[in-house]
Amino acid sequence: MTWTTLISADELAEAIDHCTVIDARHDLLDPAVGPAAYAAGHIPGASxxxxDLDLAGPKTGSNGRHPLPDRETLAAKLRAAGLDAGRQLxxxxxxxxxFAVRVWWLARWLGxxxxxxxxxxxxxxxxxxxPxxxxxxxxxxxxxxxxxxLVAEVDAATVLGNLAGGDRLVVDARAPERYRGEVEPLDPVAGHIPGAVNRPFQLNLRPDGRFKPAPVLRQEFESLLAGxxxxxxxxxxxxGVTACHNLLAMELAGLPGGALYPGSWSEWCADPARPVARGATP
Structure with a gap:
């Protein structure tokens, strides 16, 4: 069996001896939470x-809070975790x-x-x-x-160039209050990219933390796509982390091909020359 979007707990338990498993738990406000949670108890065999340290590259102050890592450095870390070319991750x-969706997107970024x-x-x-x-x-x-x-990505210049024509729809996965610019707990500027629409990643989930069924997600994203x-x-x-959640949800829904802007809001707002919008979607 091959899994390319989601795998259930039962399926993982059955196939675990043939999988490389990555624990990606994290807290954006406390980077020590993930390692502590792993030490307290993790899925057997997981690395x-x-x-911040493995799934992102060095920060310059202008390239966002989780810039893409060096490709070969990340590939070496996945090898150290036991990954082979044909092995299930x-x-x-x-x-x-x-946070797990970041591993999903980055692995596909590496092919x-x-x-x-x-x-x-x-x-x-x-x-x-x-256990x-x-x-x-x-x-x-x-x-x-x-x-x-295996994935598409765009840079800040592409997003900036899209502002005039709006040929591409920019989708913001943050919480509505952050999108509207009412609060900003992580970045120095509040607001959103002009013309962007808000699709909080939490909308992809059922109350128990599992993804909604594919047909439901397809209907919701087709409404967002509007043709x-x-x-x-x-x-x-x-x-550039939780945006991958919407990308996975669309892949699951049979609507692949969207691009990630890896720098995301933290990169965008680092340059005061880039415009900022606030309030609800027009």
Whole structure:
């Protein structure tokens, strides 16, 4: 079996000996939360990758809070976690996939198609009665090598150039109050990219933290698209992490091809020359 979007707890338990599993738990306000949670108990055999240190590159002050990592550096970390070219990669977190989706997108960015997010995260795993471990991941050096990207991405210049014509629809995955510019707990400027619409990533989830069924997501995103092709969408969030949640949801819904703006709002607002909008969607 191959999983390319989601994998259930039962499916992972059945296939776990043939998977490389990544624990991606994190807290944007406290970077020590993820390692502590991993140490307290994780899915057996899982390795931990940190959102700030492993799944992002160096920050310059103008390239956002989670700039893309160096491709070969990330590939080496996935090899160290035991990943081979044909091996199933699974990522999980404890927040409805909001951080695991970053692993999903980055693996595809490196050309690895066999990657999925554990639907419902570690809560789904424990709720199904499967055990946790405090043992470190076994040492297994994989043979994975980065290949051609399977995803689309755009830079700030492309987003800026789109403002005049609006040929592409920019979708903001942040909470509505952040989108409207009423609060901004993480970045120095509040607001959103002019012309962007708001699709909070939480709308992709059921109350138990699992993704909504594919037909439901398809209906919701087709309403958002309003006749546009999925490839016309540019997804962003605060720093290029939770925007991947909308990308995965669209992939699950059979609407692939949207692009990620990796720098997202944290990069956009770092340049005072870039315009800022506030309030609800026009």
């Amino acid at each position: 931990f990758l940190h959102q 699974v990522a999980y977190d404890g927040q409805g996939g909001m 690895h198609r066999k990657v999925a997010v554990l639907d419902g995260g570690i809560e789904a795993w424990t709720r199904a009665g499967f 946790l471990s405090t043992e470190p991941a076994p040492q297994r050096q994989g043979s994975f090598a980065a290949g051609a990207s 546009r092709p999925p490839t016309s969408l540019v997804h962003h969030c605060g720093s």
